[in-house]
Amino acid sequence: MPVKVKIPTPLRKLTGNSGDVEIEGKSIGEMIENLEKSYPGLKERLCDETGAIRRFVNVYINEEDIRFMQGKDTSLKDGDEVSIIPAIAGGC
Amino acid sequence: MPSFTDEQIKRYSRHIILPEVGGKGQKKINNAKVFCVGAGGLGSPVALYLAAAGVGTIGIIDADVVDLSNLQRQILHATSDLNKPKVESAKETLTAINPDLKIVTYKEYLAVDNIIDIIKDYDIVLDGSDNFPTRFLVNDATYFAKKILVSGSIFRFDGQVAVFNHKSETSPCYRCLYPEPPPAGLVPSCQEAGVLGVIAGTIGTLQATEALKEILGIGDSLVGRLIIYDAFDMRFQVVKIHKDPNCPLCGKEPKIKELMAYEQTCHL
Numbered sequence A: 001m002p003v004k005v006k007i008p009t010p011l012r013k014l015t016g017n018s019g020d021v022e023i024e025g026k027s028i029g030e031m032i033e034n035l036e037k038s039y040p041g042l043k044e045r046l047c048d049e050t051g052a053i054r055r056f057v058n059v060y061i062n063e064e065d066i067r068f069m070q071g072k073d074t075s076l077k078d079g080d081e082v083s084i085i086p087a088i089a090g091g092c
Numbered sequence B: 001m002p003s004f005t006d007e008q009i010k011r012y013s014r015h016i017i018l019p020e021v022g023g024k025g026q027k028k029i030n031n032a033k034v035f036c037v038g039a040g041g042l043g044s045p046v047a048l049y050l051a052a053a054g055v056g057t058i059g060i061i062d063a064d065v066v067d068l069s070n071l072q073r074q075i076l077h078a079t080s081d082l083n084k085p086k087v088e089s090a091k092e093t094l095t096a097i098n099p100d101l102k103i104v105t106y107k108e109y110l111a112v113d114n115i116i117d118i119i120k121d122y123d124i125v126l127d128g129s130d131n132f133p134t135r136f137l138v139n140d141a142t143y144f145a146k147k148i149l150v151s152g153s154i155f156r157f158d159g160q161v162a163v164f165n166h167k168s169e170t171s172p173c174y175r176c177l178y179p180e181p182p183p184a185g186l187v188p189s190c191q192e193a194g195v196l197g198v199i200a201g202t203i204g205t206l207q208a209t210e211a212l213k214e215i216l217g218i219g220d221s222l223v224g225r226l227i228i229y230d231a232f233d234m235r236f237q238v239v240k241i242h243k244d245p246n247c248p249l250c251g252k253e254p255k256i257k258e259l260m261a262y263e264q265t266c267h268l
Helices: A009-015 A028-038 A042-046 B006-011 B022-031 B043-053 B086-097 B115-119 B132-144 B198-216
Strands: A002-006 A020-024 A057-061 A081-086 B033-037 B057-061 B102-106 B124-127 B148-155 B158-165 B225-230 B235-240
Touching: A002 A028, A009 A042, A009 A081, A020 A028, A028 A042, A042 A057, A081 B225, A081 B235, B022 B198, B033 B043, B043 B057, B043 B086, B043 B198, B057 B086, B086 B102, B115 B132, B124 B132, B124 B198, B132 B148, B132 B158, B148 B198, B158 B198, B198 B225
Parallel strands: A002 A081, B033 B057, B033 B124, B057 B102, B124 B148
Antiparallel strands: A002 A020, A057 A081, B148 B158, B158 B225, B225 B235
């Protein structure tokens, strides 16, 4: 079953300006691989060269941070909503 | 009822009439000392509302002068203030709204060697800075100095707000949320990427709201939650911020034991 993934505005140029995409995946890791297949370039923005999620990007399932669950191995279930939230620094 | 002048009773009557605030709460506001990092997009609504609310001492740091490109969002400053130091323009605007207050200005950059000495005089720090190195510096310094940090940030059509209560050992810190800044050059600054000016108002007023709640000790604090605002889709989202036992600053085995400076990622 696909889950809904919220794409932050800075990455929407990779999803054809779509803020919500539906992606298959049993885990966060699988979801990221499938995101990359549909929207090439996204994985590089989310993960470093070792494949780990970048330290200034957080991924949430509903309102929970996956770093406090099983990270990329955290399983996804029907109806889950995934949010990708990068750090932002502007105040100017 | 604490002592107020007739003028103060009238000025703050809409606060005093609130049972959750009252005369006692208004006195807390009048006695509060807050520090604003930046007199720009976020610092403007933050300082304006806190001054109007009667926050007795407001410190503001900003090394810049008012530029025409600031006026699309920095509502502390007017066209007649061009080329004036922002802290000077800010002080004039705030004093015009509320002459009762002590406005302390710092026309300098916040850095490893001055931040602790500056923030020691304040209870609450509101971060409205425009770059990651300053955000991490403000987080680390408020952690070491045990201050409440109300953090706001904006970028394009997005905003984030969080509160970190460094007086409490159970509160997470900004590094629990994001352990490290992005490497220089990877994330564009708002100067490069733009920002819808009004977003500064939305996020800054949320910061000012949380600061007043912390001063008053009322309501549900935002500590432990991150508010994410997406103006494009007009959506607010709230996610949890956990205290990270592996946090390099406030975790069980901290690696950061003193203030550190990151390379500037946003060249102005």
